[in-house]
Amino acid sequence: MGPEPALPMFTFVFNEIVCSLSIDTFSIVLRFSTAAWCCHSVMLIKKVGDELMNEFIQVLQYLGEEEDMQVVVEPDMYTRLAKSHPHFGFVHTYDENEVNRLGECVDFVACLGGDGVILHASHLFGEVIPPVICFHLGSLGFLTNHLFSEYRQALRNVIYGCADTSPCSIPDSFSAGVLITLRMRLLCEVMRKGQEAPVQSYEVLNEVVVDRGASPYLTNIECLERGRMITRVQADGIILATPTGSTAYSVAAGGSMVHPNVPAMLITPICPHSLTFRPVVLPDYADVELKIPEGSRSTGWVSFDGRERRELCAGDSVRVRMSRHPVPTISKEDQTGDWFHSLEKCFGWNERLQQKPLD
Numbered sequence: 001m002g003p004e005p006a007l008p009m010f011t012f013v014f015n016e017i018v019c020s021l022s023i024d025t026f027s028i029v030l031r032f033s034t035a036a037w038c039c040h041s042v043m044l045i046k047k048v049g050d051e052l053m054n055e056f057i058q059v060l061q062y063l064g065e066e067e068d069m070q071v072v073v074e075p076d077m078y079t080r081l082a083k084s085h086p087h088f089g090f091v092h093t094y095d096e097n098e099v100n101r102l103g104e105c106v107d108f109v110a111c112l113g114g115d116g117v118i119l120h121a122s123h124l125f126g127e128v129i130p131p132v133i134c135f136h137l138g139s140l141g142f143l144t145n146h147l148f149s150e151y152r153q154a155l156r157n158v159i160y161g162c163a164d165t166s167p168c169s170i171p172d173s174f175s176a177g178v179l180i181t182l183r184m185r186l187l188c189e190v191m192r193k194g195q196e197a198p199v200q201s202y203e204v205l206n207e208v209v210v211d212r213g214a215s216p217y218l219t220n221i222e223c224l225e226r227g228r229m230i231t232r233v234q235a236d237g238i239i240l241a242t243p244t245g246s247t248a249y250s251v252a253a254g255g256s257m258v259h260p261n262v263p264a265m266l267i268t269p270i271c272p273h274s275l276t277f278r279p280v281v282l283p284d285y286a287d288v289e290l291k292i293p294e295g296s297r298s299t300g301w302v303s304f305d306g307r308e309r310r311e312l313c314a315g316d317s318v319r320v321r322m323s324r325h326p327v328p329t330i331s332k333e334d335q336t337g338d339w340f341h342s343l344e345k346c347f348g349w350n351e352r353l354q355q356k357p358l359d
Contacts, residue, residue, distance in 0.1 A: 039107035039159045043072040043130075045121055047113030052137055055112055057085070059151060063110075064090035067159055072106055074124075103128035108158055108330075112148070114138015115248075119305050122185065122205040122327050131180055133158055133330040142247055142342045145332040158330060179331040181338070183244045183260050184284060185323040188304055191289075193315025202304040203323050206245030210290050210318065211237030211270060213301035213311070218273055220296040224289040225282075232293075235272035237300075240265060240288060240320045244327075247342075255279040259339055265322070284322045291317035 042063055046056045060081075063069045071091050073081065078093035085091075094102060103125055109132045111117040118134055135151055136144035146154050156162065161177055188208045189198035202208075212219040221233040241250040243258040246266055251257055255268035256279060263284035269277050282288070292300045292312045300312040312318065331338050343349035 039069065041070045041072060041105060041107050043102070043106045043109045043121075045074065045109065045111050045113075045117055045124075046077075047117050047138060052112050055137060055148060059110065059112065059155075060088070060091070062152060063155065064088060067155070069159070072102070099124070100126060103130060106130050108133065110155065111135065111144070112137050113144070114141050115143045118143050118327075118329070119205055122203065123305065123307065126203060127325045129325065129327055131158070131178065131328045131330050140346050142346045143244070143329065145338045145342065146330075154332075179334055180328045181260055181331055181335045182326040182328055184242045184263065184326050186240065186242055186265070186320050187323040188302075189319045190302065190310055190312075191317045191319060193313065198319070200308075200310070202308060203325060204245075204305045205242065205327055206248045206305050207239050207241035207250060208302065208304050208318065208320055209237055209239050209249065209270075210300050210302045210312065212298065215298035217298045219298070219300050220293055221300060222289075222291040222293050223267070224291065226287045227289075230288075231277075233269060233272070233277075233290075234274070235269045235277070237270040238290065239268040239270060240290070241268060242266075247347075250279075253279075256281060257343070259336070261335055263322075265320075287319070287321045289317050289319045291315075 044056065044060060044063065046052045056077075060071055060073075063071050069090065073091060073093055075093050075095070078091065081088055081091055094105075108130050109121050109125075111121055111132060111134045114136070115138065117138070118132060121132055122129065133146060133154060134144040135146045135148045135154075137148055138144065158178055183205060185203045185205050186208060188202045188204055190200045192199050210219065210221055218234045219237055221235075221238055223230045223233055223238070239250050239253060239255070241248070241255065243260045243262050243264055243266075246255060246258040250266055250268040253268045253270050255266050258264055258266065258281065265282045265284060265286050265288070266279065267282065267288070268279040290302075292314050294314050296314050299314070300316075301309055302312055302318050303309045333341070340349075344351075
């Protein structure tokens with residue numbers, strides 16, 4: 001037997017700091033090759049409404065006053081803070097024209113709430129998104145593995161790149177860094193009948209759904225892959241999900257649960273009028289088109305991560321393929337450990353009374 005192949009290692013510059021990205025079969029680790037690494041700006045997001053306002057202010061003060069960081073918040077929150085805490089000189093915001101440049105100005109994103117806050121962060125950063133750390137303050141929280149009670153140490157690990165990366169077991173590498181999970185997104189383009197260019201495009205973290213809306217008829221959808229007909233869908237709708245989204249709407253419709261590191265795209269029907277239409281998993285390089293045929297009795301409706309709902313008329317379609325811009329979420333333990341912990345915590349996965357031994 002020959003020597004084991006070397007693990008892939010990529011070196012790049014992140015905000016003028018030289019970093020390395022190490023990838024093995026199990027883990028992805030962002031490591032900093034200099035002790036001078038330190039984050040300087042962070043975007044802080046919380047769930048909508050007045051809930052969690054005290055926790056938000058608590059984290060905001062810690063980041064700005066104790067860690068001397070510049071904190072970016074959303075415009076409505078900035079207006080609110082300007083009235084209630086005008087002395088927060090470290091708080092900044094942006095306008096609509098600067099949304100596309102947020103990825104250039106923010107070192108990482110901190111989310112307070114549930115999974116919906118992460119989906120909002122994904123929507124906010126249309127393309128490149130910095131690492132995201134999520135604190136569980138919502139209801140289900142499948143993607144929020146960090147405890148709010150430990151927010152100080154968790155944030156310090158990110159700011160100074162000092163998390164324990166020993167679970168990745170990559171030899172001859174730097175000791176400082178953070179464990180991340182690169183969560184695949186889908187690039188979705190809405191195509192109108194007779195037009196060659198898309199009229200809208202979206203990047204989704206969970207799923208894109210085409211359904212019948214308020215119509216009493218089943219949807220009639222043609223499913224194509226690179227122009228080749230796969231099947232015709234007659235159902236309440238169809239879901240194209242990422243591995244991250246496999247534990248959301250897709251699993252409720254009977255789809256498989258897929259680890260986020262698996263490069264795949266899931267096709268899950270919603271109440272199909274067929275006993276043989278089972279969910280399938282495609283490779284991540286699949287290029288799928290969902291089209292409303294000319295003879296359809298009704299229109300269809302498409303939504304992207306549960307938002308931006310659009311009507312699809314006869315001849316319209318939505319083209320779906322893997323995005324070049326994944327969402328890097330910061331792990332608490334490691335990618336596999338976090339995922340199984342969420343399965344047990346949120347779904348009670350495989351909970352059963354232990355079988356008693358024979359006497």
